[in-house]
Amino acid sequence: xxxxxxxxxxxxxxxxxxxxxxxxxxxxREEIETYGLAMPDxxxxxxxxxxxxxxxxxxxxxxxxxxxxxxxxxxxxxxxxMLKRFKLHIKGTHFSRFDGWVDxxxxxxxxxxxxxxxxALAVKDDPGHLESLVKWTGSENRxxxxxxxxxxxxxxxxxxxxEDSLRVADRLMPDGDDMVRKGVGWMLKEASKxxxxxxxxxxxxxxxxxxxxxLRYASEKLPEELKVYKSR
Numbered sequence: 001x002x003x004x005x006x007x008x009x010x011x012x013x014x015x016x017x018x019x020x021x022x023x024x025x026x027x028x029r030e031e032i033e034t035y036g037l038a039m040p041d042x043x044x045x046x047x048x049x050x051x052x053x054x055x056x057x058x059x060x061x062x063x064x065x066x067x068x069x070x071x072x073x074x075x076x077x078x079x080x081x082m083l084k085r086f087k088l089h090i091k092g093t094h095f096s097r098f099d100g101w102v103d104x105x106x107x108x109x110x111x112x113x114x115x116x117x118x119x120a121l122a123v124k125d126d127p128g129h130l131e132s133l134v135k136w137t138g139s140e141n142r143x144x145x146x147x148x149x150x151x152x153x154x155x156x157x158x159x160x161x162x163e164d165s166l167r168v169a170d171r172l173m174p175d176g177d178d179m180v181r182k183g184v185g186w187m188l189k190e191a192s193k194x195x196x197x198x199x200x201x202x203x204x205x206x207x208x209x210x211x212x213x214x215l216r217y218a219s220e221k222l223p224e225e226l227k228v229y230k231s232r
Contacts, residue, residue, distance in 0.1 A: 001066060002062070002066060004049075005063060008049060008063070009070075009075060011045050011048075013035060016035035016037065016074075017038070020036035021034050021035060021036025024073065028107050028108075030106065030107055032107050033072045033073065034074050035074040037077070037078075042081055043081055045078050046077075046081035046082035046085070047082075049078075050082050050086075060082065060083055060086055063079060063082070064079035064083045064101075065097075065101060066079075068080075068101050068105075068110075071106050073107065073110055076110045076114075077109075077110065077113060080113045080114055081113075083117075083118060084117040087117075090118060091125045092123070092126025093126075095122040095129045098114070098119045101114060102136075102141070102144050105144075108182075112150050115147050115151040116150060116153055116154050119151040120151050120154040124154075124155055124160070127164070130152075130161065130164045133147075133152065134167055134168055134171065136148035138171070142177045143179075145183075146179050146180050146182075146183035147183075148183075149165075149180075149183040149186070150187065153190050154190075156191035157190040158194070159194035159195065162191055162195050166202060168184070169188060169202070173206050173210045173214060174209065174210075182214075184214055185213065185214040185217025188203070190221075192218065193221055196221075196222055196223060196226055199226075200222060200226040203215055203218055212229065215228050215229055
């Protein structure tokens with residue numbers, strides 16, 4: 001652990017809230033480690049270290065990686081929120097490093113934070129990385145499978161890479177994990193804001209075989225006449 005990471009950890013520990021930490025542990029189905037920081041405190045600490053590291057992306061990357069390696073939700077959140085402030089400097093070349101960080105994810109919250117905040121930027125800069133997202137759909141790691149869809153959420157929300165996103169969806173629609181089902185449902189829901197008819201037709205095609213949970217999530221933003229549900 002670097003001196004910088006020790007400093008961040010000390011700052012986070014100083015604001016720890018045992019009551020909120022206990023609430024967080026009850027909220028997540030999976031076991032998590034957390035100091036129970038409120039999000040304003042997370043962002044405050046992230047802002048302090050961004051100011052210190054501004055202009056030094058490699059060092060900021062190193063800090064975020066070490067914080068993620070702790071597998072602590074509070075520390076991971078600080079690192080990701082700090083690095084998100086470097087968004088204009090995140091390029092497709094950073095994808096391979098983010099790929100390794102997926103192995104440190106332990107819950108849907110830090111998965112979505114990393115994917116929407118950083119991985120999406122790398123994919124947007126170099127859409128060729130979509131091939132890696134397709135490969136992630138076959139991973140034994142539930143968070144990597146969820147990441148394959150959630151990384152596309154900010155992209156399809158703008159109407160981009162829609163057809164490519166369906167390649168990811170095709171592989172995730174039969175998935176038996178609720179966290180993955182919600183992830184692909186979220187991706188399709190965001191895509192439906194720009195492509196409502198296309199998403200409707202896609203869901204109709206999958207209706208006989210797709211989980212009701214995925215269909216419900218994906219239909220949330222569709223006009224009432226285009227919503228697709230499957231009775232339980």
